[in-house]
Amino acid sequence: MKIQEIREIIKLVDNSSIDEFSYEADGVKVKLKKNSVSANAAVEAPAQPAPAAQPAPAPVPTPAAKAEELISEETPEIPAVQDENLHKILSPMVGTFYQSPSPDEAAYVQPGSKVSADQVVCIVEAMKLFNEIEAEVDGEIAEILVKDGQLVEYGQPLFLVKTN
Known part of the structure; x- marks a missing residue:
């Protein structure tokens, strides 16, 4: 497959x-x-007058808010690129991004590298399986959007390729 x-x-x-x-x-x-995030329903107690000196309790973040906070901390900002000739190579799965086949070998591609549609540009490791990611288009690597060893999400842009 x-x-x-x-x-x-x-x-x-x-x-x-x-x-x-x-x-x-x-x-x-x-x-x-699929992992579905279930939000905990808040149960409100009947309103009672509170003493004026007590501060209001801090709101408890929901699991979804915590997940978004973690994602926003770990995921770097992706620059907005206006060039219509740029194709995004997206991660097909959640995993760890690697630029080279092994730590002692050179990266598959660098910014400025020419690529063909079937050329391997990186590896995404998921559950101890190393999945080779192909360029999908002919062109030139304009930008690498993630760092080596970074965790990536499904659908996250990995590369910008300037198409021919």
Whole structure:
């Protein structure tokens, strides 16, 4: 099974109401499960007069607010690029971004590198599996948007490619 096929399955499951999906063929097993963040409902007590000297309790953040806070702390700002010839290479999964096949080897690409559509530009490690990510288009790497070893989210832009 090719990475592009897995990407398509992820997109289909993500855009559907399915919570869990399993597929097995030719010794390959794919299992996808959506994580839904459930917000805790707040229960309000009957209103009672509070003493004037007591400060109001601090609001307790919901799990969704905590997750957004963590994501905003870890994810660097992506510059707004107006060039219409730039293609974003997106992460097909949650995992760890690596620029090279191993720590002692050179990066697959650098800004200014020419790439073809089927050329590997990085690796995203997910659950001890190293998934090669291809450029998807012919062009030149304009910018690398993430750092080596950084955790990336599904759909997060990794590269900007100036298409021919």
